[in-house]
Amino acid sequence: MEWDVLIAIFPSVVVDGLVLGFVYAMIALGYTMVYGVLQMINFAHSEIFVTGAFVGAEILLIMQAGGTLGALHPLALLAVIVLVAMLVSAVLAVAVERIAYRPLRGAPRLIPLISAIGVSFFLQDAIRLVESLWRNAFYLTYPVVEFFDLRIAIAGDIDVPIKSILVVVASLLMLVVLTLFVNRTRLGTAIRAVAEDQAAAGLMGINVGRMISLTFLIGGAMGGAAGALFGVQFGTINPYTGFIPGIKAFTAAVLGGIGNVPGAMVGGLVLGMLETLAASYMSLLTGGAFGAEYKDIFAFSVLILILMFRPRGLLGEVVREKL
Amino acid sequence: MALLEVQDLHVYYGHIHALKGISVAVEAGEIVTLIGANGAGKSTTLNAISGLLRPRQGRVLLGGQDLAAYPPHEIVGRGVVQVPEGRRIFGRLTVRENLEMGAFRRTDRAAIEEDLERVFALFPRLRERLQQVAGTLSGGEQQMLAIGRGLMTRPTLLLLDEPSMGLAPVLVEQIFETIRQINAAGTTILLVEQNAFMALEIAHRGYVLQTGEIALAGTARELQANEEVRRAYLGG
Ligand SMILES: Nc1ncnc2c1ncn2[C@@H]1O[C@H](COP(=O)(O)OP(=O)(O)OP(=O)(O)O)[C@@H](O)[C@H]1O
Ligand SMILES: [Mg+2]
Numbered sequence: 001m002e003w004d005v006l007i008a009i010f011p012s013v014v015v016d017g018l019v020l021g022f023v024y025a026m027i028a029l030g031y032t033m034v035y036g037v038l039q040m041i042n043f044a045h046s047e048i049f050v051t052g053a054f055v056g057a058e059i060l061l062i063m064q065a066g067g068t069l070g071a072l073h074p075l076a077l078l079a080v081i082v083l084v085a086m087l088v089s090a091v092l093a094v095a096v097e098r099i100a101y102r103p104l105r106g107a108p109r110l111i112p113l114i115s116a117i118g119v120s121f122f123l124q125d126a127i128r129l130v131e132s133l134w135r136n137a138f139y140l141t142y143p144v145v146e147f148f149d150l151r152i153a154i155a156g157d158i159d160v161p162i163k164s165i166l167v168v169v170a171s172l173l174m175l176v177v178l179t180l181f182v183n184r185t186r187l188g189t190a191i192r193a194v195a196e197d198q199a200a201a202g203l204m205g206i207n208v209g210r211m212i213s214l215t216f217l218i219g220g221a222m223g224g225a226a227g228a229l230f231g232v233q234f235g236t237i238n239p240y241t242g243f244i245p246g247i248k249a250f251t252a253a254v255l256g257g258i259g260n261v262p263g264a265m266v267g268g269l270v271l272g273m274l275e276t277l278a279a280s281y282m283s284l285l286t287g288g289a290f291g292a293e294y295k296d297i298f299a300f301s302v303l304i305l306i307l308m309f310r311p312r313g314l315l316g317e318v319v320r321e322k323l
Numbered sequence: 324m325a326l327l328e329v330q331d332l333h334v335y336y337g338h339i340h341a342l343k344g345i346s347v348a349v350e351a352g353e354i355v356t357l358i359g360a361n362g363a364g365k366s367t368t369l370n371a372i373s374g375l376l377r378p379r380q381g382r383v384l385l386g387g388q389d390l391a392a393y394p395p396h397e398i399v400g401r402g403v404v405q406v407p408e409g410r411r412i413f414g415r416l417t418v419r420e421n422l423e424m425g426a427f428r429r430t431d432r433a434a435i436e437e438d439l440e441r442v443f444a445l446f447p448r449l450r451e452r453l454q455q456v457a458g459t460l461s462g463g464e465q466q467m468l469a470i471g472r473g474l475m476t477r478p479t480l481l482l483l484d485e486p487s488m489g490l491a492p493v494l495v496e497q498i499f500e501t502i503r504q505i506n507a508a509g510t511t512i513l514l515v516e517q518n519a520f521m522a523l524e525i526a527h528r529g530y531v532l533q534t535g536e537i538a539l540a541g542t543a544r545e546l547q548a549n550e551e552v553r554r555a556y557l558g559g
Binding site for chain 2: 192203206
């Protein structure tokens with residue numbers, strides 16, 4: 001076996017794994033926060049994510065058409081598309097909750113779930129419709145920004161594209177800010193209080209509806225950022241692109257312990273890493289018997305194993321409450 | 324005009340007619356107790372006052388103003404806070420965070436600090452355990468935290484739902500003494516209790532609730548002397 005090949009590609013495999021892992025982690029946060037507060041799986045979250053990807057693409061495409069793509073520093077460009085994608089996805093997520101979930105508060109658990117699946121389909125086709133009318137196409141490709149593809153050496157003769165580093169840095173930054181927000185601020189504490197006991201939170205003067213909106217706002221913003229970063233990293237998107245990353249991010253949330261914010265990050269990173277390692281090494285290690293296309297089978301097998309031994313997820317509830 | 328006036332309140336759970344037209348008044352500065360057997364409708368009454376339940380008929384007036392239009396958090400904003408049955412503290416939050424959630428609507432930093440000190444004066448145990456996760460407190464400590472958290476809203480009217488439930492006799496004495504102190508410091512109290520004996524000891528007036536209706540009302544002395552009350556609630 002070509003050990004030198006294995007070793008030579010290892011650093012870039014790790015970087016790719018991190019990139020994917022952080023994207024999953026950011027999407028997973030949306031699932032996990034909403035689940036934590038409402039015990040509901042927001043199936044429309046994958047479309048909130050894709051909306052972010054489309055917003056990023058549109059901004060870049062419009063700037064390209066206007067010849068202004070080079071006017072901004074690439075880093076500023078990235079900041080603009082990520083921030084606008086966050087804003088649009090956040091507003092969309094809040095609107096979805098208001099329109100499709102809030103009226104169903106108090107209904108049996110399956111009802112909002114079905115509503116969420118409906119919203120998911122609706123948004124996919126709404127994006128398709130809008131793009132078809134506007135561009136006569138609904139597969140979009142992110143314009144090439146050369147700076148993003150420049151490779152820089154991280155150690156010795158190992159180099160990785162700048163965009164990968166940017167994705168990792170940007171998501172790491174956002175995850176840190178979010179963690180501090182949830183754990184250290186008054187509003188973050190109120191969200192955790194609502195997650196635990198809505199009626200008691202209301203009795204303490206907390207506006208429960210507003211905290212639920214805030215939860216969707218944050219989850220949506222993270223999803224939108226993930227969408228734009230996903231687009232920059234992988235290039236081509238369509239209205240149905242969200243499905244697979246969505247399922248995987250949801251899995252990551254469960255893996256980390258659904259409802260648990262740090263868990264979503266750990267779950268996302270573990271899943272992204274496993275998947276990338278499998279894609280890069282399975283073929284080499286099995287002499288070609290299992291190719292990269294088996295990566296999901298490998299990743300999900302590990303996942304099932306982990307959940308068999310830790311059914312509440314890696315960081316799932318450990319503290320038991322007294323009644 | 325009474326601080327709180329509940330007028331002819333009817334509350335239903337589906338088809339169950341839980342409150343059948345009850346009227347209760349609480350004057351500013353009083354401790355009024357609502358006693359009654361399990362299922363009489365005591366918690367239902369408090370939840371209707373707090374806006375968690377919507378009455379089908381009747382009114383809840385605070386200082387003459389109808390509370391019907393307000394959601395629970397705004398009723399807290401108007402100075403009425405409930406310490407619910409079973410404590411309902413936030414078990415995954417720390418003691419400090421629980422207390423902070425009581426002060427959620429407030430922005431008067433200095434006054435919040437003052438109130439925190441006041442809570443610690445009533446319950447010194449809480450100060451020692453500020454960083455502890457609330458779910459790991461003992462039952463008595465949780466009750467202290469629940470009351471402390473409610474006080475952090477700086478209420479004019481405190482609704483207490485069975486604060487002595489599940490506590491050891493020594494602690495029960497202590498909790499009732501604390502309630503008396505809170506009242507002496509200027510907070511009006513509506514106290515729901517199973518422990519009618521203790522409740523009537525500290526209350527000014529009381530109401531006896533029976534299957535959704537007010538069966539008796541009077542001063543605490545009158546109720547303590549009443550034959551029926553003695554037989555049904557005071558064990559002789
Ligand atoms: N969510 C509910 N759904 C249906 N019925 C309810 C509900 N909550 C209370 N009830 C009924 O309403 C009546 C009054 O209940 P409530 O909780 O007010 O009694 P309580 O006086 O507080 O009793 P306890 O001393 O046991 O706490 C009871 O018959 C109870 O079964
Ligand atoms: Mg009760």
